[in-house]
Amino acid sequence: MLSNDFSPQAAVLWKKLPEDKQQIILNKVYCGQCRSAVTLVNVGGFTEGSSLVLQGSCVVCGKNVARVIDGLG
Ligand SMILES: [Zn+2]
Numbered sequence: 001m002l003s004n005d006f007s008p009q010a011a012v013l014w015k016k017l018p019e020d021k022q023q024i025i026l027n028k029v030y031c032g033q034c035r036s037a038v039t040l041v042n043v044g045g046f047t048e049g050s051s052l053v054l055q056g057s058c059v060v061c062g063k064n065v066a067r068v069i070d071g072l073g
Pocket residue numbers: 031032033034035038058059060061062063
């Protein structure tokens with residue numbers, strides 16, 4: 001799950017989430033190219049203020065997709 005590049009701070013925030021919640025988040029990321037909710041793979045992340053920004057690839061088209069999660073910090 002934490003195979004890609006997570007900054008230390010981002011990893012702490014991400015690990016606060018229960019695994020089922022993590023899965024729900026990763027399985028419903030909007031991809032602008034597919035124009036639908038897709039699964040995010042090769043996930044990494046960093047923090048921006050109190051938000052966690054997840055970055056990864058769309059499992060369908062391979063495009064880089066990011067998802068911001070607020071209110072974790
Ligand atoms: Zn896509």
